[in-house]
Amino acid sequence: MADRKTDTSPLMEKIPxxxxxxxxxxxxxxxxxxxxxxxxxxPLDLKELNKQKRCFAVWSDNGTLTYVVPRNSYDLAENYHLSLHYDDGPTLYIFGLLQDAVARTAEFFLGLEKKKRADSEFSIEGRGTSALNFRALSSMCFTQLFTAAPKRSIRLENIRLSIQQATILASRPHPISLRLEYCEFEDGGVAFIETLENRKTSFGSLFLDESVPFDDENLKRFLQIDTIEFLSLPHLKNKIAFLPFSTKAGHLRYQIVPSLLLNAASLNLVTEKLDLTIEETEDEEIESFPKDPVLSFLRRLAEFNHLVEFKIRFDFLDCDSKIPKSVVKELIRVVNTHPNMKVLDLSIYDDDLEWDRHVQTLFDGIKNHKGLRTVILNVDEAAFGPRHQYDYSYLQELLTNNRYIEVMNDNRERYWGDETIRKLYRLNHFYRGSLSLSTDPSPERQVYVAKALLGSALKSFQRSALLLSDHADILFELLQLAPQDELSEQEGTSPSPAIQRRKRKRETAHGGSVKTGSGAHS
Structure with a gap:
């Protein structure tokens, strides 16, 4: 019998x-x-399926039909109940009238995966009006998914998970990225929550898209879990809409309709990183900017002081008005009441309201913030100067006043502007490096300062002054180490008699001669 790892016999045959x-x-x-x-x-593994030159369908004895789309091929099944998607192929569409049979077939193909790159992506999508019961799938299949690629991102859609499967997902020994969309738990999520509560290490990132698979009481319990680094939640109904703000997750991404923000006084903010989208829904369309609800929310946010990162978006598809200046001023107050804030993210997507007309007000309001390091904007670069003339004066003023701030687009690329802005960024980088070095107790500090003085600061008065201001003690040490006779000669003065005697003694010891005055001695 051929070795399964090297079996080259025909893989399949056509059914007449x-x-x-x-x-x-x-x-x-x-x-x-x-x-x-x-x-x-x-099949030996998924690679053997990927090697097929075209799409094909395979019938299984359990009454399922699997459509296989190898890597670099494209098509999809006309009718199916479950699909498996590997980011580097293949994609599998499984049709079957019995849910247990569909789950068993999925288990067969999942077992074909071998070691893959750690950060690969994978998704399982159920198709139908209700969640596909995945109970027949062995929970060990989820273990295998992470064994093959420990850091992979997994997305599950329209799947009903058993208690054992939920427990496996919540108990991986390393951080994972899990996305659940229209999913359900067999027990309402109790086992998933209990497993997370007992974790001692980070779970990683959890995205709950479109729906939350917990009832209200379990959601309250879930939000108290402190081992989730990143949590993404969809819209929630009125009476629990403020609950997510109290999550102990390190980073919260959340969507909310503006009408709910009028009651923001009861909001309790716990998370340190907040990514909030205020948007319209089918039930609440926005025609003009909802100034009062947004101001109510920002004023409540300004009563806290612990945010490290803050992102806010206004996604109103048919809104004719712009972001009011009063909202910008209240946003500035929020930033300044959170002294540890490092990132302010005002990046936008397709139909979001824009910040271009408020750049000057924004920069002027945050320029003295001690903790802010990154401001993210999607604006036309003409917005960085008056009358949109691409003179970058607003950006220049900000970078001159605050040498720690960098202004970037949503790709985390700096707005470099003109040569003046480029020089400012380089000077600010030098400034931060010099200041951080002044607190470095390592013995190499003296070497670094000397190299900087003779290198990047040699022809720059500003940089030399910064170094000498930050490292006066090092300069003193360097002067102490320098031979006094060489310093005297460089200054154009005659060495003292004591220095002349030391110099003659050194050079005589090395067989040399020294000239003094008009005479010579050997």
Whole structure:
């Protein structure tokens, strides 16, 4: 019998069309009806499926039909109940009338995966009006998914998870990235929450898209878990809409409709990193900027002082008005009442309201913040100067007043502007490096300062002055180490008699001669 790892016998055979039952006929979205095959042996791994030159469909004895789309191929099944997506192929669409059979077939293909790159992506998507019951799938399949790629991102959509499966997902020994969309837990999420409560290390990132798989009481319990680094939540109904702000997760991404913000006085903010989108929904369309609710929210936010990162977006598709100046001023107050804030993110997406007209007000309001390091904006660079003339004067003033701030776009790329801005960034970088070095007790500090004085600061008065101001003690040490006779000669003065005697003694010891006055001595 051939070694399974090297088996080169035929993988599959075509089922004669006249023997196909209606449910065995492969119907592709683009290619139409095509042949159906059966495996003659188990595939070696997913790579063997990827090596096939075209899409194919395989019938299994349990009554399921699997459509296989290898890497670099494209099509999709006309009808299916579950799909498996590997970021580097293949994609599998499984059709079957029995949910348990569909889950078993998925388990078979999941078992074909071998070691992959650690940060790969994978998704399982159920198709239908209700969540696909995945109970028949062995919980060990989820263990295998992370064994093959420990840091991979996993997305589950429209799946009903068993208690064992939920426990496996919540108990990985390393941080993971898990996205649940329209998913359900067999027990309402109790086992998932209890496992997370007992964790001692970080869970990683959890994205709950479109719906939350917990009832209100379990959601309150879930939000008290402090081992989630990043948590993303969708809109929540009125009476629990403020609960997410009290999460102990390190970073919260949340969406909320503006009308709920009028009651922001009861909001309790715990998280240190907040990413908030204020947006309209089908039930609440926005025609003009909801100034009062937004101001109410920002004023409540200004009563706290512990935010480290803050991102806010206004996503109003049909809103004709702009962001009011009063909202910008209240936002500035929020930034300044949070002294440890390092990142202010005002980046926008397609239809978000823009910040261009408020750049000067914003920069002037935050320029003295001691902790702020990064401001993220998506604006036309003409917004950095008056009358949109690309003179960058607003940006120049900000960078001159605060040498720690960097202004970036949403790709985390600096706005470099003109040569003046580039020089400012370089000077500020030098300034921060010099200041951080002044607190460095390492013995190499003297060497670094000397190299800087003779290198990047040699022809710059500003940089030399910064170094000498920050490192006066090092300058004193360098002067102490320098030979006094060399310093005298460099200054153009005659060495003292004592220095002349020391110099003659040194050079005589080395067989040399020294000239003094008009005479010579050997």
């Amino acid at each position: 069309s006249d023997l196909l039952a209606p449910e065995q006929v492969a119907r592709w979205h683009h290619a139409g009806e095509r042949s159906t095959y059966r495996f003659l042996r188990n």
